[in-house]
Amino acid sequence: MASLRKRLRSPYWFACFYNADGTRAQRSTKQSDKRKALGIANQWERAAKLAGQKRLGEAQARRVLSDIYEITNDEPLPSATARDFLTRWAERRKLDTANRTFQAYKQVVRDFLKSLGPRAERDISQISKTDIVTYRDEVLTRTSIATANKSLKYLRVALGAAYKDGLTQDNAASKVDAIRRRDDERKQRRPFTLGELKAILANASAEWRGLILFGFYTGQRLSDIANLTWQNLDLEREVIRFVTGKTGRQMEIPIAAPLLAHIETMPASDDPSAPLFPESSSVAAGESADSRLSQHFYDLLVAAGLAKARRRDKQRDEGAPAHGRSRRRTVHEISFHSLRHTATSLLKNAGVSEAVAMDIIGHDSEAISRHYTHIETKAKRKALAKLPKLF
Incomplete structure (x- = not known):
């Protein structure tokens, strides 16, 4: 059994116990309270005995540390x-973020826990930089640099919360750098030509024609358009809110005349909360909504002859994973x-x-901040009237 002794000119008790190799050890407990010092000494001896028996695994070591923490602080180790x-x-995050962000956080957490495998059942303080790098690179192999970096960013937020709660000594994700894209990999997105848009519309279903026209005449994101309902339209004032x-x-965007003409052909609902685009709204409500909607649009590009068909899982390269994408996604x-x-x-070309x-688009700009409140x-209606008709 461990014992205690005092040294001259030291206020602390020293623990006396046997190391795993049988040698006698003396170590300061940094405690002036004899009861606490003896508790720590007994835990050190317990750990040494387990180590001598080759039984000191991670779980036992953490238990010893937890017991010492509780002895010292009179409360359990978080x-x-x-x-x-x-x-x-x-x-x-469902309580303090938009649904789109909430779904993205959930997806990153699911993917990271899957990447950890059995390590997901270990204490969160055991997450290492290597775990983060492995996850980031797994995301990169099946998606894009932008997606891998965004996933890393979300993981930094999550592990930052664990650090603030006192559950970790640091934020392992903050030690991992984002991936830098080589100059030869950079591909700038470009606007459509009117001819390309007409080709896409010619291959689109009625619902997708509506989505595309809303995108063109409002400049809004696909997920926001897919989530529009009839109550977002004020047809009397001809605006979308x-x-x-x-x-x-x-946002409050005037409805351009060509878009209004299309809306009048759409099957209306007696329920104001009914979606304008039922099929896309259903997709937008599910997991990986942005990816699925974007893939549907990409299929339209393929049908219009503006993109090459992507390889799917059934056409995996030899040695590729048995699920998910078989190769890194390229940015079109x-x-x-x-x-x-x-x-x-x-709009800018029209003056x-x-x-x-x-x-109109929804970007904050220096011009708005400097000259307008x-x-x-x-003014927006007059500007939108300058956009050309697509049909």
């Missing part, structure tokens, strides 16, 4: 497994997001000021 903490953390999912910005120069670039370019164009609907 702890949580990686799975428990990250799962709870992701669920709490909604809150963006990514930034939470309140045109996508649904290009409709934002198209609208912006056409519309940057401030008005950016307000509010862009009148009349």
Whole structure:
């Protein structure tokens, strides 16, 4: 059994116990309270005995440290497994983030826990830089540099919360660098030509024609358009009102005449909360919504002869994973997001000021901050009238 002794000119008790190799050890407990010092000494001897028997695994070592912490601080050592903490953390984000961001956090947590494998059941303080790098690189192999870096960013937020809660000594994700894209890999998105847009519309279903026209005449993101309902439309005043999912910005956009003409052909619902685009709204409500909607649009590009078909899982290369994408996703120069670039370019080419164009699209710009506090609907309506007809 361990014992205690005092040394001259030291206020602390020293623990006397046998090391794992049988040698006698003396170590300061840094405690002046004899009861606490003896408790620590007994835990050190317990650890040494387990080590001598080749039985001191991670779980036993953490138990010893936990007991010493409780003896010293009169309270249990805060702890949580990686799975428990990250799962709870992701669920709490539903209360303070937009649904799109919440779903993204949940997806990153699910993927990271899957990457950890059995290590997900260990204490969250055991997550290492190597774990983060492994996860980041796994994301890169099946998606893009941008997605891998965004996943790393979200993981930094999650592990930062664990650090603030006192569950970890540091944020392992903050030690991992984002991936830098080589100059030869950079591909700038470009606007559509009017001919390309007409080719896409010719191959689109009725619902997708509506999504594309809304994208062109409002410059909004695909997920925001897919989530529009009839109550977002004020047909009497001919405006669209909604809150963006990514930034939470309140938008009011005049309905351009060609878009209004299309809306009048759409099957209306008696329920104001009914979605304008039922099929896409259903997809937008599910997991990986952005990816699935973007893939649907990419299929339209393929049908219009503007992109090459992507290889799917059934055509995996030999040695590729048995699930997920078989290779890293390449960034195409045109996508649904290009409709934002198209609208912006056409508006500016038509002489519309940057401030008005950016307000319609939903970007904050220096021009707006410097000269405007509010862009009148009349000015935006006049600007949108300069966009060409697509049909």
